[in-house]
Amino acid sequence: MPVDKDFHVFLPLYLLMKIYSDAMIWWYLRKQNAARLFFYSNLGISELWLYLSAFAIDIIAFLLFVLYIKLLLF
Amino acid sequence: MTTQTLEADSMWLEFGGRKILQSIYLKMETGRVTGLLGRNGTGKSSILRMMFGTLRGQNQSVRYNGHFISHPYLEAGLVRYLPQSPFAPKDLKVLQLCKMYKVCFAEMINYFPELEDYEREPVRHLSGGKTRLFETLLILLSPVQFVLLDEPFTHIPPVMVEQLSNVITELKKQKGILISDHSYKNVLNLSDDTYLIVPVGRSLLLKNPESELRSLGYTS
Numbered sequence: 203m204p205v206d207k208d209f210h211v212f213l214p215l216y217l218l219m220k221i222y223s224d225a226m227i228w229w230y231l232r233k234q235n236a237a238r239l240f241f242y243s244n245l246g247i248s249e250l251w252l253y254l255s256a257f258a259i260d261i262i263a264f265l266l267f268v269l270y271i272k273l274l275l276f
Numbered sequence: 277m278t279t280q281t282l283e284a285d286s287m288w289l290e291f292g293g294r295k296i297l298q299s300i301y302l303k304m305e306t307g308r309v310t311g312l313l314g315r316n317g318t319g320k321s322s323i324l325r326m327m328f329g330t331l332r333g334q335n336q337s338v339r340y341n342g343h344f345i346s347h348p349y350l351e352a353g354l355v356r357y358l359p360q361s362p363f364a365p366k367d368l369k370v371l372q373l374c375k376m377y378k379v380c381f382a383e384m385i386n387y388f389p390e391l392e393d394y395e396r397e398p399v400r401h402l403s404g405g406k407t408r409l410f411e412t413l414l415i416l417l418s419p420v421q422f423v424l425l426d427e428p429f430t431h432i433p434p435v436m437v438e439q440l441s442n443v444i445t446e447l448k449k450q451k452g453i454l455i456s457d458h459s460y461k462n463v464l465n466l467s468d469d470t471y472l473i474v475p476v477g478r479s480l481l482l483k484n485p486e487s488e489l490r491s492l493g494y495t496s
Contacts, residue, residue: 237361243330243349244356244363244415245376 209268217261224257280306282327282340282348282355282422282452289322289333289477296322297333297477303469304422304452309444311467311485312456313494318473320456321360324424327454328357355422358415360430362407366400370410373399379417387443388413388436405431409440416443422452429459441466460495 231238242252287300296319304310314320325331327338329347338348348355356377364373370391374381385392391410394402402410408431415423429437437459444453444466457463464470470485472494482488489495 237359237363238365240330240357240359240363241365243328244418246350246352248347248350249330 216264220257220260224253224260228253280341280421280452283338283342284323284327285337285339286335287323287326287333287337287477288335289319289326289331295476297326299478300473301479302327302454302471304454306421306450306452307448308452308468309448309466310452310454311463311470312454312473313460313463313470313489314456314473315494318475319477320473321426323473323479324357324426324454324456325359328355328424330357353420355424356415356418356420357424358412358426358428360426362411364399364407364411364414367398369396369398370394370402371396373414377414378419379414383417384410384413388439405433405436408432409436412440413443416447416453420451423454425453425455425457427457428455429457429462437462460489 239249239252242249282304284300284302287297289295289297300323302310302312302323312320312323322331322333326333326336327348329338329345329349338345340348340351340354345351345354349357368376371381373379374384381395385395388409391406391413394406394410399407399410408428412425412428412432415425428440432440441462444455447453455463455466464485467485470482472480472482472489472492474480474492480488480492
């Protein structure tokens, strides 16, 4: 993984890929499993909040992993 | 207990230029059961989802005690909705779901002792009928003022429909309950107020449900 000097080139491409793949997952779940979303709505969680928090957790976990690798290489 | 109201007004919904709803008024009150009847495709489920706040139409007004609220489901302790299809994640255990929804499992088995064996089982181990019953109870026993039930009697055997009707009658003392189901006799027996949705997307409050349903062609 390019975690060193090429990381600034890799990161925007990674984010674009994540946005695209998450949008595909969102579309698929809405089409195939729309009723399942009511589980979250009944808990007062909106669809947008649900997907944005999943996206944010994913990105944070990835950045923490990159940081961990960098510390190992340091 | 003072009476709380939840009203749906001026609901207008179109899909691709096809009118589904255009003149809807519906009122729920705590302490009362409201029945919603209509033929297939008249937009009953859409009304429930618009009242819940997850479906946006071209126009809608949902009011709680006269105050407009744009997304009722985001208001804590106000409303929960039972959709037609299963909604509970199948890998979660029955007790876990009760805790997440702040439902007392002991109260649930007080009404339906046969669910006791499933306390620590994941939802996938329940039969279709038991899943439907569990999900209906999960919504009915929720600590909210209003519940919207879309076809609660589907997949439930007759003896349990009778028990469930008793639970609804018991729980209406604490909350407002809206039921939409094709099993119209059960709906009529339970309802204090009954609305019929007629083409194209208009709601009628029935004064003499049995005879009006016949004259409007819903029953023969």
